Amino acid sequence: MISSLDRSRIFVLLLLAALALLPIVATIGGEEFYIGQFRRILIFAIAAISLDLILGYGGMVSLGHAAFLGAGAYVVAILVHHASEETRFLGFIPGTFEPLIAWPAAMLVSAALAFFIGLVSLRTSGVYFIMITLAFAQMVYYVFVSWRAYGGDDGLRFRGGDTLAGFIDLGNDVVFYYVVFAVLLGVLYLGQRLVKSRFGRVIEGCRENERRMRALGFPTYRYKLTAFTLAGAVAGLAGALFATQESYISPSIMHWTRSGDLIIMVILGGMGTLYGPLVGAVVFMLMEKFLPDYTQHWQIVFGPILVLIVLFARRGVFGWLLPARPGGGGHG
Amino acid sequence: MAEPLVEAPLLEARGLIKRFGGIVATDNLSLAVEPGEIHAVIGPNGAGKTTLIAQLSGELRSDAGTIRFAGEDVTDLPVYDRSRRGLARSFQITSVFRAFTALENVALALQAHDSHSFRFWKDASRDPALVEPARRMLEQVGLGARAEIAAAELAHGEQRQLEIAMALATGPRMLLLDEPMAGMGRDEAVRMTAFLRTLKQSETILLIEHDMDVVFALADRITVLVYGRAIASGTPAEIRVNQEVRQAYLGEDEHA
Numbered sequence: 331m332i333s334s335l336d337r338s339r340i341f342v343l344l345l346l347a348a349l350a351l352l353p354i355v356a357t358i359g360g361e362e363f364y365i366g367q368f369r370r371i372l373i374f375a376i377a378a379i380s381l382d383l384i385l386g387y388g389g390m391v392s393l394g395h396a397a398f399l400g401a402g403a404y405v406v407a408i409l410v411h412h413a414s415e416e417t418r419f420l421g422f423i424p425g426t427f428e429p430l431i432a433w434p435a436a437m438l439v440s441a442a443l444a445f446f447i448g449l450v451s452l453r454t455s456g457v458y459f460i461m462i463t464l465a466f467a468q469m470v471y472y473v474f475v476s477w478r479a480y481g482g483d484d485g486l487r488f489r490g491g492d493t494l495a496g497f498i499d500l501g502n503d504v505v506f507y508y509v510v511f512a513v514l515l516g517v518l519y520l521g522q523r524l525v526k527s528r529f530g531r532v533i534e535g536c537r538e539n540e541r542r543m544r545a546l547g548f549p550t551y552r553y554k555l556t557a558f559t560l561a562g563a564v565a566g567l568a569g570a571l572f573a574t575q576e577s578y579i580s581p582s583i584m585h586w587t588r589s590g591d592l593i594i595m596v597i598l599g600g601m602g603t604l605y606g607p608l609v610g611a612v613v614f615m616l617m618e619k620f621l622p623d624y625t626q627h628w629q630i631v632f633g634p635i636l637v638l639i640v641l642f643a644r645r646g647v648f649g650w651l652l653p654a655r656p657g658g659g660g661h662g
Numbered sequence: 663m664a665e666p667l668v669e670a671p672l673l674e675a676r677g678l679i680k681r682f683g684g685i686v687a688t689d690n691l692s693l694a695v696e697p698g699e700i701h702a703v704i705g706p707n708g709a710g711k712t713t714l715i716a717q718l719s720g721e722l723r724s725d726a727g728t729i730r731f732a733g734e735d736v737t738d739l740p741v742y743d744r745s746r747r748g749l750a751r752s753f754q755i756t757s758v759f760r761a762f763t764a765l766e767n768v769a770l771a772l773q774a775h776d777s778h779s780f781r782f783w784k785d786a787s788r789d790p791a792l793v794e795p796a797r798r799m800l801e802q803v804g805l806g807a808r809a810e811i812a813a814a815e816l817a818h819g820e821q822r823q824l825e826i827a828m829a830l831a832t833g834p835r836m837l838l839l840d841e842p843m844a845g846m847g848r849d850e851a852v853r854m855t856a857f858l859r860t861l862k863q864s865e866t867i868l869l870i871e872h873d874m875d876v877v878f879a880l881a882d883r884i885t886v887l888v889y890g891r892a893i894a895s896g897t898p899a900e901i902r903v904n905q906e907v908r909q910a911y912l913g914e915d916e917h918a
C-alpha cells in the first residue's frame with residue numbers, strides 16, 4: 331500500500347518535472363511548436379481537474395462543463411475587445427487589457443453561471459442531471475452563437491490583453507507557458523487541500539451515499555452547489571487562459587462535445603485523483619493531435635482504447651498507480 | 663433553550679398516514695415515545711415499520727398527520743434538519759460509505775454535528791476533533807481493531823455495528839433503529855442485544871425488531887403494527903396477554 335502511494339507520488343513528480351522542463355528542452359531541440367501545444371494541454375488540464383472535483387469526487391456527471399470554460403473565455407475576449415474599441419460592455423462596464431482584472435472577472439462570471447445552473451440542476455440526479463446540465467450548456471452556447479455584437483458563430487478576434495501586471499509579456503511563448511504552469515500547480519495544490527478537508531469529505535460522502543449523508547444531518551444540496559460553483563470558477567479561469575492564448579474565441583469552445591472531451595480526459599486519467607485528469611488531458615490531446623497522422627479514422631481507434639481503459643482500469647491511467655479502493659472500483 | 667417538561671414525550675406522532683398507490687402503509691398511526699425508554703415497534707413483514715421510520719426521520723413525507731420532536735413540530739422539516747435536532751436513524755439495509763474506512767465513516771458522522779463543513783483547508787483525516795472521538799466510538803461498538811478497514815470489506819455483522827456507531831456519533835437525543843440485528847449471526851446478535859441494553863441507560867430508542875426474545879427483554883413499551891395500524895400499545899406484560907395481538911400477530915398456533 332505504501333509502495334503504491336510512493337509510486338504515484340514519484341510518477342506525479344516526474345510528470346511535473348517533465349512539464350517544467352518542456353519549454354527548455356523544446357527550445358534547445360528547436361521544436362518550439364511544442365510549447366504552445368503543451369500550454370494548450372495544460373489549460374485543458376486545469377478545466378479537467380475542475381471537472382474532476384464534481385465528477386470524480388462529487389459523483390455529479392455534468393455534461394455542461396464547457397459552458398463555464400466558454401463563459402470565462404468570452405469574459406476575457408469581451409473585456410479586451412471593449413478596451414481596444416474604447417467602448418463599454420452593456421454601455422457601462424469598461425473593458426480592460428489587464429489579465430489580473432480580466433481573469434478574476436472570468437472566474438466570477440463562470441462561478442455565477444455555475445451557481446445558477448447548479449441551483450436548478452442539482453435538484454435532480456442521475457440521467458436527469460446529465461440532461462439538464464447539457465441543456466443549460468446548449469442554451470449558453472446558442473446565446474453566443476446568436477450574439478452578433480461578439481461575432482456570433484464566426485467568433486471574436488481581439489488584440490492585446492497579453493501583458494500581465496504591466497510587465498509580464500504573455501506574448502512570449504515560454505513566459506506564458508510558465509504562467510499557465512504556475513496556475514496549474516496552484517489549482518492542484520488548492521484542489522489537494524480541498525479534497526482532504528472537511529468539505530472534501532462531504533463531497534465524497536455525497537458521491538458514495540447521499541441518502542446517508544442527509545440522514546447524518548448534512549444539507550447535501552448546499553455543499554454540492556458550492557462544489558459545483560467552485561468547479562465552474564476554475565473552469566472559467568481555464569477559459570480565460572485559453573482566450574488569452576488564442577486571441578480569438580468562438581462558441582465552439584463551449585460546444586457540448588467539448589464537455590464530452592473533458593469527461594473523457596477525467597475518466598481516461600482517473601476519476602477522483604486530481605492528477606489523473608492532468609494525465610488524461612495530456613494523453614487525450616496528444617492522441618487527438620497525432621493519431622490523425624496515422625489514420626483518418628483515428629476516432630475508430632480511439633473509441634476502443636477508451637472502452638478498454640474504462641473496463642480494465644476503472645480509475646484510469648493514474649488509478650493503476652494508486653492503491654485499489656474498495657467500492658470505488660479498483661483496477662483490473 | 664428551556665428543557666421541555668419531563669413528562670412530555672420526546673417524540674410524538676399523531677394521525678400519520680402514508681399511502682403508496684392503493685396500499686396504506688401507515689394508517690392513522692399515533693405513537694408517543696417517552697424520554698429514556700426503549701419503545702419497540704413490532705409487526706409482520708410489510709406491516710409498515712420501515713415506512714414509519716422513514717416518516718419519522720423525514721425521508722418520506724406523510725400524507726397526513728403531525729410529528730413533534732423535543733417539543734417542536736418537525737412535520738415539515740427535511741431529513742438533515744431533524745438529524746441536526748437529534749433524531750438519528752439506522753437503516754434496515756446497511757447504508758454506510760463503502761469506500762471509506764470504518765474510522766472515516768464514523769468521523770464523517772461526527773463532522774455532521776460539529777458545526778458546518780464549509781471548511782476547505784485543514785486535513786480532516788488528521789483532525790483530532792474528529793479522529794479521536796471516532797476511535798472511541800468504534801471501541802464502544804467493538805470495532806476498535808477494524809478502524810482502518812474499508813467498510814465494504816467488513817463482515818456483515820461488523821457493518822451493522824458500524825451502522826449503529828454512525829447513528830450514535832451524531833450525538834442524538836433519540837435513535838430510530840430499524841432491525842439493527844438484521845442478518846446477524848447468533849453470537850453477534852447476542853452482543854448487539856447486550857450493547858443496546860447499555861445504550862438504554864443514556865438513549866431514547868425506537869426499536870424495530872423481529873426477534874421477540876430481544877424485544878421482550880429490552881423494551882419498556884411495545885407498539886404492535888399490522889397493515890399500518892397500531893392494534894395495540896403497552897408494556898411487554900400487557901402485550902403478551904393482549905388477545906388481539908395474540909390473534910393477529912404472535913399467533914395462537916404457538917400453544918402447541
Ligand SMILES: Nc1ncnc2c1ncn2[C@@H]1O[C@H](COP(=O)(O)OP(=O)(O)OP(=O)(O)O)[C@@H](O)[C@H]1O
Nearest residue numbers: 682685687705706707708709710711712713714754
Ligand atoms: N417506496 C414504496 N413504494 C411502494 N410501496 C412501498 C414502498 N415502501 C414500502 N411499500 C409498501 O408498504 C408496505 C410497508 O412496507 P415496509 O417496508 O414499511 O414494511 P416493514 O414493516 O418494514 O416490513 P419488513 O419487516 O419486511 O421490513 C409494504 O406493503 C410495502 O410493499
Ligand SMILES: [Mg+2]
Nearest residue numbers: 711712713754
Ligand atoms: Mg422494514
